[in-house]
Amino acid sequence: MDKIAKHIIFTGQVQGVGFRFTAQRIANRYQLTGFVRNLYDGTVEMLAQGSEQEIDDCINDIKNSFAGYIRETIINEIPADPMDSAGSPQEYKDFRITF
Numbered sequence: 001m002d003k004i005a006k007h008i009i010f011t012g013q014v015q016g017v018g019f020r021f022t023a024q025r026i027a028n029r030y031q032l033t034g035f036v037r038n039l040y041d042g043t044v045e046m047l048a049q050g051s052e053q054e055i056d057d058c059i060n061d062i063k064n065s066f067a068g069y070i071r072e073t074i075i076n077e078i079p080a081d082p083m084d085s086a087g088s089p090q091e092y093k094d095f096r097i098t099f
Helices: 019-029 052-065
Strands: 004-012 033-038 044-050 070-078 095-097
Touching (some): 004 052, 019 033, 019 044, 019 095
Antiparallel strands (some): 004 070, 033 044
16 A cells, blocks of 8 residues: 555534544544644644545545535645654654644
């Protein structure tokens, strides 16, 4: 499996509706690594790593689960295990909710 990573921003009424917990449950079903977190501007940010098909299926399941809440989904492919601010690779071993 070729591991890729995608950075996703969900906009709409995505905070206060169980979004992060559902996203984590779905991501774990696909055995993805990364994180999901609320941002201060009211959006939800997600970084998902795995196969392209598993990531796309995960995003589609999330969109279907929150069809009435998501206004827009912005998806960008990024390098797997991106660098942190100190220039070290960030290895994600699981998928978790961060704050």
